[in-house]
Amino acid sequence: MNLKNICLFLLLCYTQWLHAENGYELWLRYKLVSKGEFYTSYCLKNRKVMFPGETESLIAAKKELQAGLSGLLNIPYTEEETLEDNMLIVGTPQSVPLFKEQAFHAEINGLSDEGYLILNCTIKGKKTTAIVARTDIGVLYGVFHYLRLIQTNQSLDKLHIKENPKLKYRVLNHWDNLNGTVERGYAGYSIWNWERLPSYKEQRYTDYARANASIGINGTVLNNVNAQAKSLRTDWLVKASGLADVFRPYGIKVYLTAKFSAPKEIGGLNTADPKDPQVRKWWKDKVEEIYSLIPDFGGFLVKANSEGQPGPQDYGCSHADGANMLAEALKPYGGIVFWRAFVYQNERHVDRVINGYNEFKPLDGEFAENVFVQPKNGPIDFQPREPFHPLFGGMPYTPLSLEFQITQENLGHAGHLVYLGTLFEEVLQSDTYENGKGSTVSKVLQNYQKTHGISAIAGVPNIGTDLNWTGHLFGQANWYAFGRLAWNPDTSSGKIAEDWARMTFSNDKSVLSLVLKIMMMSRETYVNYTMPLGLNHIMNYDTHNGPEPWHDDPVWTAFDYHKITKDSIGVNRTAKGTGATRQYHNPVGEMFDDIKQCPQEYLLWFHRVPWNYKMASGRNLWDELVYHYYKGVDEVRQIQTIWNELDGKIDRERFEHVASLLKYQEQEAIWWRDGCLLFFQEYSRLPIPANLEQPKHSLKYYKNIPFPHDWKGLYK
Ligand code: BDP
Numbered sequence: 001m002n003l004k005n006i007c008l009f010l011l012l013c014y015t016q017w018l019h020a021e022n023g024y025e026l027w028l029r030y031k032l033v034s035k036g037e038f039y040t041s042y043c044l045k046n047r048k049v050m051f052p053g054e055t056e057s058l059i060a061a062k063k064e065l066q067a068g069l070s071g072l073l074n075i076p077y078t079e080e081e082t083l084e085d086n087m088l089i090v091g092t093p094q095s096v097p098l099f100k101e102q103a104f105h106a107e108i109n110g111l112s113d114e115g116y117l118i119l120n121c122t123i124k125g126k127k128t129t130a131i132v133a134r135t136d137i138g139v140l141y142g143v144f145h146y147l148r149l150i151q152t153n154q155s156l157d158k159l160h161i162k163e164n165p166k167l168k169y170r171v172l173n174h175w176d177n178l179n180g181t182v183e184r185g186y187a188g189y190s191i192w193n194w195e196r197l198p199s200y201k202e203q204r205y206t207d208y209a210r211a212n213a214s215i216g217i218n219g220t221v222l223n224n225v226n227a228q229a230k231s232l233r234t235d236w237l238v239k240a241s242g243l244a245d246v247f248r249p250y251g252i253k254v255y256l257t258a259k260f261s262a263p264k265e266i267g268g269l270n271t272a273d274p275k276d277p278q279v280r281k282w283w284k285d286k287v288e289e290i291y292s293l294i295p296d297f298g299g300f301l302v303k304a305n306s307e308g309q310p311g312p313q314d315y316g317c318s319h320a321d322g323a324n325m326l327a328e329a330l331k332p333y334g335g336i337v338f339w340r341a342f343v344y345q346n347e348r349h350v351d352r353v354i355n356g357y358n359e360f361k362p363l364d365g366e367f368a369e370n371v372f373v374q375p376k377n378g379p380i381d382f383q384p385r386e387p388f389h390p391l392f393g394g395m396p397y398t399p400l401s402l403e404f405q406i407t408q409e410n411l412g413h414a415g416h417l418v419y420l421g422t423l424f425e426e427v428l429q430s431d432t433y434e435n436g437k438g439s440t441v442s443k444v445l446q447n448y449q450k451t452h453g454i455s456a457i458a459g460v461p462n463i464g465t466d467l468n469w470t471g472h473l474f475g476q477a478n479w480y481a482f483g484r485l486a487w488n489p490d491t492s493s494g495k496i497a498e499d500w501a502r503m504t505f506s507n508d509k510s511v512l513s514l515v516l517k518i519m520m521m522s523r524e525t526y527v528n529y530t531m532p533l534g535l536n537h538i539m540n541y542d543t544h545n546g547p548e549p550w551h552d553d554p555v556w557t558a559f560d561y562h563k564i565t566k567d568s569i570g571v572n573r574t575a576k577g578t579g580a581t582r583q584y585h586n587p588v589g590e591m592f593d594d595i596k597q598c599p600q601e602y603l604l605w606f607h608r609v610p611w612n613y614k615m616a617s618g619r620n621l622w623d624e625l626v627y628h629y630y631k632g633v634d635e636v637r638q639i640q641t642i643w644n645e646l647d648g649k650i651d652r653e654r655f656e657h658v659a660s661l662l663k664y665q666e667q668e669a670i671w672w673r674d675g676c677l678l679f680f681q682e683y684s685r686l687p688i689p690a691n692l693e694q695p696k697h698s699l700k701y702y703k704n705i706p707f708p709h710d711w712k713g714l715y716k
Contacts (some may be wrong), residue, residue, distance in 0.1 A: 021651040023468025026211050026476055027503035030071030033150060034507060043073060048080045049088045053095035056249035057136035061143045064210065065090065068147040083126050090131040091139060098123060099132055107162065108132055114218070114251070115164035116142030118149075120157065129159060137218075137251035144214040152502040163487075166446050169336065169372075169401065169456035170486035171219035171255065172212070173301060174463070178231060183224050184407050184544075186414035187464030187471035192222060198242025205243060208463070209250035215483025219253045221458075225303035225340065227257040229265035232286055241293040253298035255338075258326060260302065261310040262286075273315040274325040287329040299336035299370075300326050301458075306343045319359065319373075320366035327368035338401055338458065339367070341375040341391060348560060351571070351578035353379045357390045361583075365397035372401040372456050377427045379580070382410050383536040384527045385423070387592065387602050390583035392441045393432025399448040401456035402427075402441065406478045408462065409544050411526055414471025416665045417639065417658065418526045419519035421481035421493030428489045433585040442489035457486045472661055473654055476504065477519065494520060511649050518639050525639065527601075529632025529669040530676075533625060534570065534605035537561035538676065543707045546668065547675035550703060563608060564683045569621070570604035581606060611684045622686040629673040630692055636662070636669045675702035 021029075049069075051062050066077045080087065083098070093099045093108060107117060116133040123130070131142040145163065149156060175183040176190035191204055212220070222240055223231050230236055244254040263269040263282040273279055290297050304311025304322055312322030323339040330337060344355040356375055367373060373395065378386025382405040391400060404424055411418045428442040449455040459482040462470045470476050477500045484496045494516070501515040530547070531538060538549035538558050551558045563571050573580035574593045581593040591597045592606050600616065603609060613621040640662045647655060674695035677688060679702075688694060 021654050023473050023476065023654060023657075024207075026207075026469065027151075027480055027500055028068075028210060028214060029503065030068050030147075030151070032074050033072050033153060043075060047075065047086060048078050048084055049090065050080055050083070050096070051088075051090040052081070053091055053136070053139075055095075055136050057140050057251065058091065058095060060210075060213075060249040061090070061136070061140040064140070064147065065143050068143075068150070072147070072150050083124055083128075085126045085128075087126065087128045088131070089123070089128050090143065092133055092136060095136075095139075096132075099130070102130075104130075104132070108134055111138060111162075112164040114138055114141060114216070115162070116145070117163075118142055118146055118159050118161040120159045129156065140213055140251060141216060148214075148499065148503070152499050153507040165216055165487045166449075166489060167455045167457050167486055168449060169219055169298075169454065169458075170217050170483070171221060171298070171338075171401075171456065171458045172217055172406075172461045172463075173221045173225065173338075173403065173458045175224045175226075175407075175460055176222065177224050178228055178236070182464055183226060184405075184409040184460070185462070185464050186407060187462055187466040187469060187475065189465045191463060191465055192243065194236075194239055197239040198245070201242060201246050205246040209247045209252055211469075211479075212252055212483065213250040215480055216487035217483045218251050219255055219298045220247065221255040221257060221298075221301045221338075223257050225257050225301060226307075226309065227259035227303070229259040229262040231256055232258065232262050232290075233266050234289065237290055237293050244294045244296070248296060253296050254294055255298035255301055255336075256290075258300035258302050259310065260304050260312070260314075260322060271315070272310065274312050274317050274321045275315065280325055280328070283326060283329040287333065287335065291333045291335075297333070297335060299330050299338070301338040301340070301374075302326065303340045303342065306340065318363060318366070320363045323371045323373075324366075324368045327370045331368070331370055335370065336454070336456075337368075337371045338374045338456070339371055340403070341373050341389075341400075342381070342403075348557070351573065351580065352560075353571075353573060353580045354578055354583060355379075357394060357583045360391055361394055363398070364395040367398050369452065370454075372399050372454070374401040374403050374456075374458060376403045376405070377424075380536055384411055384523070384531050385426075385534070385601055386536065387584075387605065388427050388430040388432065388441050390580075392430075392444050393434035393439060393585055394583065396434065396451075399452045399454050399456070400445070401458050402445060403458045403460065404482060405460045406462050406475075406482050407460055408475070408478070410539055411523075412665065412668065413545050414462065414466075414475055415545075415661060415668065416526060417472060417474045417518065417522050417662065418478075419474060419481070419493075419497060419522045420478040421485070421496050422520065422523045424481060424485050425493040428485065431588065433588050445489060457489070459486070468657075473504075473658055474519070474522075476500075505650050505654075508649070511646060514642050514645055518642050521635060522639065525632055525635035527632070528628045528635065530672050532628035532632070533600060533621075534602045534607075535562060536605060540707045546705070546707055547672045547679075547702070549676055549679050562604070564680065566683050566685070568608050568610045569680065569683070570608045571606070572608040573606045577608070611686060622680075622684045623689075625680065626677060626688055626692070629677055633666070633669045633673050636666045640666065671702065671705065675699070675705075678702065 070077050111134050113135050114137055116138040119130050121130055131146055133139045133142055180189045182190050261272045263272045263279045267282045303309045305313040323337050327337045341356045341360045343359050344352040375389040375391045379389050430441050432439045445455055462475045480500045481496045484491055497519045501512055505511050540546045540548040541551045541556050549558045575582050581589045595607050598606055609621050611622045615624045678699040
């Protein structure tokens with residue numbers, strides 16, 4: 001090899017290295033698509049682009065289109081100002097006046113502020129494809145959708161796509177602390193580099209905004225619900241305004257958490273009482289200041305009188321009194337309050353499951369019109385499986401925002417492959433029967449748009465400074481799925497998984513079928529090896545990873561959640577027990593209440609069941625539990641086998657990344673299975689059948705495994 005060739009070789013190695021698939025590009029990789037049928041037709045038909053417009057959002061959309069088309073199709077991106085055959089025309093009726101003369105103009109007018117059309121149409125005798133919206137943000141969303149069609153190998157013929165988001169506020173709730181740590185974050189540190197804001201704006205902020213806009217997320221709460229008052233101080237607001245400036249062109253509004261005691265902590269007042277005129281004035285002035293720095297500020301997210309946070313109840317006032325005070329301050333600017341309904345008493349005699357409903361139901365109708373009450377998806381706390389929160393369907397006069405957790409606090413952190421699309425779908429498609437059959441949680445959320453003119457959904461993301469954003473590559477799918485479901489809560493999780501897999505890996509059917517198989521089974525697998533049959537909250541009490549059904553101290557005990565004895569396991573939450581089943585409309589409540597009708601996956605959530613109870617399978621309860629725990633571990637092994645079939649079919653870097661995490665997941669699954677079963681066995685005194693792989697260690701051993709990633713200790 002001569003010197004020139006060596007240099008060329010090194011250059012090639014360097015560029016290969018540069019383009020290593022480390023996951024940073026998420027689902028916006030824009031790698032050349034295979035030369036399928038559509039590719040040829042596209043190259044022939046749509047060479048030139050007409051895309052006038054100089055607004056920030058249109059420029060952002062154009063950059064995306066440029067990057068997308070040139071990457072995906074490897075053709076030069078050429079813009080033309082005069083109409084030609086086979087053009088792609090992009091814009092609003094303002095930026096492309098031609099659109100005003102078209103038959104589809106009425107259809108454009110019917111779009112919402114964020115909606116768009118993608119059409120094949122003839123304009124002045126020329127065959128074109130148009131991406132049209134009423135607003136610039138609609139255009140940006142349309143461009144992302146169009147690119148997705150190419151990325152996922154969809155036909156571009158006979159396009160007539162009309163999209164309007166079904167929910168208005170689609171918001172990420174970061175639990176990022178101002179010191180750069182992330183509460184329950186498993187992908188490194190916060191991506192907000194407060195030290196260098198507002199002047200230095202990292203490329204990562206733009207890429208974050210692009211990723212969110214590509215799935216329709218239009219708001220981000222920057223800081224933790226366990227808030228620090230100083231986030232509302234002028235110096236911090238100025239920093240937040242730097243992020244708002246980056247996100248604005250992408251249609252993303254910035255929100256902040258508001259600590260209820262802020263008037264005392266940073267405002268020099270001696271109270272935060274919502275009845276106090278000085279306190280009310282303080283909030284009004286603060287909000288005015290915020291809008292002077294961030295003119296499109298979204299509003300506040302508040303955790304009050306929950307887990308030690310201050311709130312209106314400290315002053316004898318209700319959640320509504322507190323929320324309405326903030327709402328009043330925000331209203332003139334169009335700002336919104338998200339008031340969380342995650343509240344529970346620490347007293348052990350009160351069933352935590354019934355608390356949120358009991359506190360909030362009586363306040364239905366008392367909240368101001370720019371307030372959302374925000375329950376988590378289930379009544380406990382982001383468990384691997386919970387029945388839907390009974391406030392959905394239970395507060396017809398108050399718009400609710402549903403809070404999902406994307407970060408896998410109780411689902412193996414960033415170490416386990418768990419696709420949450422199926423969990424989200426299960427919740428959204430649960431029927432509340434609020435207005436008879438078909439009143440799914442999804443419909444309840446959408447219905448607020450009609451009844452109150454606002455609707456919302458929130459997700460606690462898994463985003464951090466890790467190169468691939470989410471720690472586990474498949475964690476990206478959960479961020480993606482949340483966004484797609486926020487846009488349309490009735491989309492199927494399978495369809496979303498397929499789109500993600502196509503964009504993330506390949507359109508190759510043999511790759512897709514394997515990846516999808518893994519994704520679609522993964523959440524049930526996790527439930528099986530951790531908390532099957534309705535068990536919940538038996539994870540390590542601090543880290544929330546790994547088994548600790550034995551945890552028992554005066555403040556917190558897992559025994560409240562499983563109530564294990566020599567005879568039975570499970571909590572009686574029926575009408576004769578804590579009454580949780582009565583919080584649901586019938587027939588849902590009756591179904592949960594009756595052990596015979598109660599879906600098996602919620603059995604121990606609602607019922608206290610004897611070990612020898614006969615299950616539908618014919619097995620007794622003990623054997624059924626054993627069956628599920630073993631099935632879970634077997635399934636992790638199956639997932640490993642399926643993944644290994646992808647060896648050589650996808651890039652080495654991502655293959656190895658997932659393969660090594662799957663080994664870790666297998667070990668943890670065994671830890672869960674053996675730890676839990678050995679502990680339960682101390683009570684049931686029934687055997688693990690001899691034909692099954694027996695636990696390698698004693699219960700004592702599992703009890704003494706030190707818990708890694710102790711976030712509280714780590715971040716002290
Ligand atoms: C729990 C988390 C805790 C959060 C809390 C919340 O463990 O870190 O602060 O939820 O949502 O699940 O407020």
